Amino acid sequence: MKRQELVFEQPTALFASTPVEMDHGARDAVRLLVTTPSGHQHATFADFPRFLTAGDLLVANESATLAASLESHGPSGTYTLDLSTRYADGLWLAEPRWDPAHPGPMPIQIGEEARVGDATVRYVAPYPGIPRLWFITADRPLEPILERAGVPIHYGYVQKIWPLDSYQSLFSRVPGSAEMPSAARPITPKIREALEVAGVRFASVLLHSGVSSLEIETDTVEAQAVYPEPFQVSEATAKLVNRTREAGHRVVAIGTTVVRALESAWTADGIRPRQGFTRLFIHPGNPVRSVDGLLTGFHDPVTSHLAMLAALIGLPRVMDAYREAIANGYRWHEFGDSHLILRT
Amino acid sequence: MAQSSNPPTHAQAERVALITGASRGLGYTVAEFLARQRWTLILTARHEVPLLEAVKRLQATGASITAVRGDVTQDRHRHDLIAAVRRIGRLDLLINNASELGASPFPALVGYPLEVLRRVLEVNVVAPLALIHACLPTLKASKGLVVNITSDAARGGYPGWGAYGSSKAALELVSKTLANELRDAGVGVVAVDPGDLRTQMHQDAFPGQDISDRPLPEVTLPFWAWLEGQDPLRVTGQRFEAQGTVWEVPA
Numbered sequence: 001m002k003r004q005e006l007v008f009e010q011p012t013a014l015f016a017s018t019p020v021e022m023d024h025g026a027r028d029a030v031r032l033l034v035t036t037p038s039g040h041q042h043a044t045f046a047d048f049p050r051f052l053t054a055g056d057l058l059v060a061n062e063s064a065t066l067a068a069s070l071e072s073h074g075p076s077g078t079y080t081l082d083l084s085t086r087y088a089d090g091l092w093l094a095e096p097r098w099d100p101a102h103p104g105p106m107p108i109q110i111g112e113e114a115r116v117g118d119a120t121v122r123y124v125a126p127y128p129g130i131p132r133l134w135f136i137t138a139d140r141p142l143e144p145i146l147e148r149a150g151v152p153i154h155y156g157y158v159q160k161i162w163p164l165d166s167y168q169s170l171f172s173r174v175p176g177s178a179e180m181p182s183a184a185r186p187i188t189p190k191i192r193e194a195l196e197v198a199g200v201r202f203a204s205v206l207l208h209s210g211v212s213s214l215e216i217e218t219d220t221v222e223a224q225a226v227y228p229e230p231f232q233v234s235e236a237t238a239k240l241v242n243r244t245r246e247a248g249h250r251v252v253a254i255g256t257t258v259v260r261a262l263e264s265a266w267t268a269d270g271i272r273p274r275q276g277f278t279r280l281f282i283h284p285g286n287p288v289r290s291v292d293g294l295l296t297g298f299h300d301p302v303t304s305h306l307a308m309l310a311a312l313i314g315l316p317r318v319m320d321a322y323r324e325a326i327a328n329g330y331r332w333h334e335f336g337d338s339h340l341i342l343r344t
Numbered sequence: 345m346a347q348s349s350n351p352p353t354h355a356q357a358e359r360v361a362l363i364t365g366a367s368r369g370l371g372y373t374v375a376e377f378l379a380r381q382r383w384t385l386i387l388t389a390r391h392e393v394p395l396l397e398a399v400k401r402l403q404a405t406g407a408s409i410t411a412v413r414g415d416v417t418q419d420r421h422r423h424d425l426i427a428a429v430r431r432i433g434r435l436d437l438l439i440n441n442a443s444e445l446g447a448s449p450f451p452a453l454v455g456y457p458l459e460v461l462r463r464v465l466e467v468n469v470v471a472p473l474a475l476i477h478a479c480l481p482t483l484k485a486s487k488g489l490v491v492n493i494t495s496d497a498a499r500g501g502y503p504g505w506g507a508y509g510s511s512k513a514a515l516e517l518v519s520k521t522l523a524n525e526l527r528d529a530g531v532g533v534v535a536v537d538p539g540d541l542r543t544q545m546h547q548d549a550f551p552g553q554d555i556s557d558r559p560l561p562e563v564t565l566p567f568w569a570w571l572e573g574q575d576p577l578r579v580t581g582q583r584f585e586a587q588g589t590v591w592e593v594p595a
Contacts, residue, residue, distance in 0.1 A: 088573030091381065093566075111380060111405060124380040128563045135569055137381045228566060228591070235595075264590050276592040277570050 001221040001284050005315060006302045008322055014329065015157040016336035019166045020186075027186045031337040033330055035313070035321045037344065042328060045186040045338055048295075054199025055249035057240055059291075061181040061257045062204045064172035067150030067164050068179075070142075072096065072121070074114030076106055081116060082153045083142065084178045084210040085229060090138045093127060093227060095211050101156030105132055117145035129225025130214070153179055153211065157333060167334075171254075176208035176230065182334040183255030183296050203240040205261040206232040207278075214304045221283050221307050229257075232275040233265035241290065242270040250344070252293035256305050259312075262290040283307035284315065293342040298325055298332045313341055360434045360486070362386040362425065362479065364416050364472075365442030367394040369543035370493070373561035374439060374568055379407035386410045386428045388421070388442070416442050416471040417463075426478040435482040439491045440472035440515075443508075448548050450504030461507045468511035473518055480531070487530040489576035492519045494535045494583065508549075516583060523581035532576025538564050539587035563587060 020029045028045040043051075052058070072081035080097040087093065096106045096114075112123045119138045127133035152167045169184035170192060192202070208230045216224045241262065244251050253259045264278035265271045266289055281304065282288060288311050299305040309318045321339065330337040361378055365371040367389035375385055379402045387402075389395040392413050399411040410428045414421030429435050444467035447460050472492055476483075483490065497505040498512035516535045523533040540546060542558040567586035571579070578593055 086573075087566075087569040091569055091572060093569075122380070125377055125562070125565055128559070128565055135377075135565065228570070273595060274590070274592060275595065276590055278590045279566075280589050 001307065001310070001315070003216050003219055003221060003302060006216065006221065006306045006310070008301050008319065009326075010301055010332065011326065012157070014326065014332050014336075016331040016333050017158045018160075019162055019335045021166075022162075026188060028188050028191055030186050031330055032340060033321065033325050033328075033337065034340045034342070035317065036342045040321060040324045046191070048186075048191060048338075048340070049194040049198050049200070051340055051342070052195065052198065052200045052250070052252065055244065055247060056200050057203055057244040057249065057251045058195065058200060058254055058295075059203045059205060059237065059241065059251060059258045059262065060169070060171035060184050060187075060254045061209075061261070062171055062173040062206050063177040063181055063208045063257070064175040065152060065164065065167040065177045065180040066175055067146050067152055068177075069100070069151050069153045070116050070145065070149060072114045072116045075112060076108075079106065081114065081121070081136075082178065082211055083146070084133060085208065085227070086176070087135070090141065091124075092136050092138070092142065093133055093210065094121075094136045095133050100154050100158075103132065108134060116142070117149050119145055127225075127227060130227060133211070133227065155212070158335070171204060173204075174206055174208075176206075178211050179209050180334055181207070181209050181255045181257045183258075183338070185334070186338055187254070201240065201244070203237040205234075205237055205258055206230075207257040207261040209257050215300070216302050216304060216307070222281075222285050224281070224304065226279060226281040226304060228277040228279040229260065230276070231261040231264055231278050233261055233271060233273055235273040238265065238271040238273045245270070245292075250292040250342070251290065252295060252340075252342075253291045254295050256294070256296055256308055259288060259291055259294060259308060263288060266290045281307075282311050284311045286311060288312050292344060293340065295338060295340050297334065297336050298322070298330060298339055300332070309341065313343055358384055358434060359436045360384045360386070360429075360432050361437035361439065362388075362429060362435060362475075363439045363441055364388050364475070367391065367398045369545055370538050370541060370561045370564065371439070371441040372398050373564070374441070375402060376405070377565055377568055378437075379405040379409065382407050383437075384408045384410075384432060384434075386412065386425065386432070388412050388414060388416065388425055390415050390442075416475060417466045419474075422471075422475055422478050425475070429479055429482050433482070434486050435479055436486050436488045437491065438475065438479055438483065438488065439493065440475060441491075441493045442471070443468050443493065443545065444511075445545060445548055446507040449551055450508075450549070452504060453506030456507055464507045464511045465514070468508070469514045469518060472515060476522065476533075480529075483531045484529045487576065489532040489534065489571075489579075490519075490522070491571070492516070492533070492535050494519075494537050496537055496539075498537075519583075520581055527577065527580060530577065532580035534571075534579055534581070535583040536567075536571075537583065537585045537588075539585060559587075567591060
């Protein structure tokens, strides 16, 4: 697949900058675009339960969001250091930025040091194929510094720093994501109850999301380097997913992170329990076998997430859905509207 | 012979690695990645000049580097290496990376020169095991991890790759067996297949061919970063592909 195929015109007026509950009281006040083989339907998120039926399985990500953005002081002055993924004690993958709105590239040298809270971090090596990301080593644990001084990672379209709670979902349990697994944000306790009453079941996986969806820079999508993320698929979840599909019901992932985790645990015999780091890049050359649907947000042009949607339902239907979303003013990004994609 | 510099001064506990075949290619790349994290390194390679050049570059990182030139198949050289390990008194990571490709271009196994086969097995199987023997007391005391570098040739049965491939297959079984034998002693042993890389060794395997489509050894850095974070006893006995899709931790 060519990079160019994932380009579309995205009006910046459609960027959501405020959690919907700040203005409308409830998280499920966002809109919901439902894409099925027969076309698109417009709804609000409160209608979500009626698109699923008894026996369907929703799979959520239990990863909670860290306050992963830190102020850093180095040779380039004061800048933002967003932690992406913890690899080992004191060894992280991180993204230095001029500030939340300005990604750089920063003139970082290998071996350069910076002060972050009471820690000194040193730039060890750029990530192979993704030079904006760096392995950094710290002289003391960064976790306590995140708790004291970190804020949620945010970008230029979010002018205000919202409380960390705005970045957690009903399913957030294990801290570790740099960026919010945001697809589950609109699911309120009331909606979960309605789903349970309707006979829809829930399962969970763990995948600690790194910094934001990668923009593809290579001419062909498949050639883009992608960074790995820690994941875990439990035996209980593997069984539930396999049984749901054997019974002819649908498995619907809540978020692209769930698709990455489940696909990383996929074998010819279905899902098996598995944990570790996954580098799996889901694009049309790498079809999705484990899920029948995906609840997600709206993704930026030329991103790896968009390639995943194309793998799920084919690029023409993705682009058709995005034309529909733009024409109807759906809102983009982590505080934006929802998109339910059903393959059948 | 041995040379040292830059004694460690940082607050973090000292971590020590011994890497064979460290003057270039994958061995050098991993050494540099660890040196930049201020690991203390003991490095060996056969050729003096490239080894000294590598040490010079690595010392610029501020890490403490000891280099010992020699051939890992020689008792005397291994003796020098273990003396360096004992002087430091700690060994968290032993990477058996030095490998012998054998005759190039690759003769078929049916006509393979037996003296070359013996050399391949000596470098790729016997020497790593002998080095593990020698390092074992320090590895046990440090609850360390042994990494034996392998190849997909260990499993492929590729025509022409019989000598190198069978030596790596043997090394993989050595790794798996040692993992079981050393678990109670707290020492982990893994086999790591780095995948195809743009290195001199890979060029030697494909003489005259353009290998510029292969990635540089830096492509494996995320794997080494991940491996650093693993408890040796959680991953022991596993075979990892540094360029693979999933780095799995057994349940």
